[in-house]
Amino acid sequence: MLQTLRNVATGGNTMTNAPSAPPQPSAGAAGMPPMPRDIGPSDSEIIPLRSTKINILKSGILIPLGVTAAVCIVLFSLSNFFQIMYVFAGYLLFCIFYAAYVYSGIRKSVFIYLIPFAIVYIELTTSLLSTFIFVFRTILPGGEPKSPGFLTTFVSMFFGAGLMEELMKAMPALIGLSIALRMPNDTANAPSTRYLDWLRVSTPLEGLMLGLAAGAGFIFVETLYQYVPNTVEQVAKSSGAGAGFANGFALLMPRVLHGVIGHMAWAGISGYFIGLASRYPGSLIKLLAIGWLLPSMLHALWNSSSHLGGMGTWVAGAITLFVFVGCFLKAKQLEAVRQGRAFIPTDSIIVGGAPLPVASGTLPERHATAWGGLSQVAAAFFQPKMATAPAGAFPAGALAAEPPAPQALQAAAVPRFTLSNGAERYGIVAGQTIDLAILFPGRGLASGALAEVTVHPQDPQAVGLKNMTTGAWAVTLDTGISTEVAPGRSVKLVANEKIKIGAVTIDVQAV
Known part of the structure; x- marks a missing residue:
């Protein structure tokens, strides 16, 4: 039984500890707020051509x-x-x-x-x-x-x-x-x-x-x-x-x-x-x-x-x-x-499981098989470029010898950063080994200029790019500070970062 408290000051009004019913709309469809009766349609609603929120020509x-x-x-x-x-x-x-x-x-x-x-x-x-x-x-x-x-x-x-x-x-x-x-x-x-x-x-x-x-x-x-x-x-x-x-x-x-x-x-x-x-x-x-x-x-x-x-x-x-x-x-x-955009699986030949985007075919498609009629043809030119390098670390010194946890890879499966040079722009995800010379042809990068997209083992939100080349990278952080990334080590990716490899500067942007 609900306990009732009598409000003496109001002479008989009562309050209970039962939750009160939500207010009901006074007019219109159920669950909808009442329609104002004193406001008419705007000029742009009557003459849509005058609206500044639409662009017919585009x-x-x-x-x-x-x-x-x-x-x-x-x-x-x-x-x-x-x-x-x-x-x-x-x-x-x-x-x-x-x-x-x-x-x-x-x-x-x-x-x-x-x-x-x-x-x-x-x-x-x-x-x-x-x-x-x-x-x-x-x-x-x-x-x-x-x-x-x-x-x-x-x-x-x-x-x-x-x-x-x-x-x-x-x-x-x-x-x-x-x-x-x-x-x-x-x-x-x-x-x-x-x-x-x-x-x-x-x-x-x-x-x-x-x-x-x-x-x-x-x-x-x-x-x-x-x-x-x-x-x-x-x-x-x-x-x-x-x-x-x-x-x-x-x-x-x-x-x-x-x-x-x-x-x-x-x-x-x-x-x-x-x-x-x-x-x-x-x-x-x-x-x-x-x-x-x-x-x-x-x-x-x-x-x-x-x-x-x-x-x-x-x-x-x-x-x-x-x-x-x-x-x-x-x-x-x-x-x-x-x-660097997400794609709809039903609009691609990716079938089975969650699709993992790759940069320009440099890695095999994870959890996927190509459409049968093209699989043999595609195999002729979509050859994975795998490479190994010593275990690297982020500049802060966190060890990265062990592979990231599955949940870390899953968290970074959707492109969060893009690499660009000139008009070329690519979305990248964790787990990729990328040949930068293929992504940016004609720039002077030597064949086999590899980089691996990594995830910090202690922070799944931190995505890095590991230097798998034989030379150091010159990196300009978003703060303007310059640093050097030696072979086998990684740089944490942030928006507006610039990575210089030889004479080629690669811009990092967030998706």
Whole structure:
């Protein structure tokens, strides 16, 4: 029974030691505060354009809706059938590419990708095309197959369609690779060279996106300058102009949409490996060869799949789709690590367990297996660089001979610091052994400039970088104090710290 205390001064009011019920809202939905009745909507709510808290020009929805609106108005104003097809095909290709662009999360302007589109357009509509045809279809066995059959058709298509067309579509990414290898990142923002950064291919994702745009340009020219006009002309001779236009439009749709498992996908795969070559210049020839031969074989398989029966095109399309998606997701995951951002496991090829980001493929992926179709290919160039060094310590002298506790590694599994030099920026996590010469190529760092990301054994929040090179590092702390880190010893990472290795200065920033 609750004990009741009578308040004599108030003449009968009582208090109990039972908790009082929370006040109930006087109006509106349950649990919601009462709506004020004496305040109306603000001016920015009535006229959203006046709001200072939104920016329409920087909205991600403005470009696709604006392009759609413009295409709609243009289509209403056109009466020429071929002009309508040009606009419609261009719009479909834009939709496919823009979906990939948004999903990629790449930070370059979407308008930059008109450049690779234009490069391929020039290749296909000038005398350059004759040169390619002479080499691959006259000198090499890329002409019409001498006899029907899968093998002869595959060989012919491999040289005449695969190698030739994939090389043409790879040209924009190869130009970007040349820029990345010849122009150091720390000069990329100089006024005289800033424009070159538009086409720079420093990562697999940058190469893949350039490939997608080049593939879209190839589809546009090949479909609207060759296949559709030829179909319209042939059908019109026997069935009239109306039937010819109808058949031409019916051909346009699948040829454009085929880009996701055709020219855009093949060029994207090629661009992925070109981007890898930028990160691993020591494996340049091998990666460029894979990036040329693999999509060429997929291209030839598609072109000769009719000889494999009714399921041939399904099998060829499925193989291309899964290889391309595997490259796309891996490129996204590597880009997230490079930018020091967390990545979503379902958006990468990391499966099983908690993902552990690594810097540019210098360590094997922990608790993970690569997608099966790419695991053997990936094994050719994702070789772990393991190294050992004497047990080091932080400058304060705390011993680090024993490995950190599991909970310490778990606490540091998400990137907390980034290493950067020029435009390159990488997120790092505990347990990594990083080859700094691979992360920052072209800076003058010797191959094998290794550093290990460590955790203080007595403080899981303290992340350090162990010097595993043969020379001392010059470190400038955030306080401005300079110190030296000998080989085998570690420096505690803090924001705004600078680590100088030879002539290269690496900036440390918090995520």
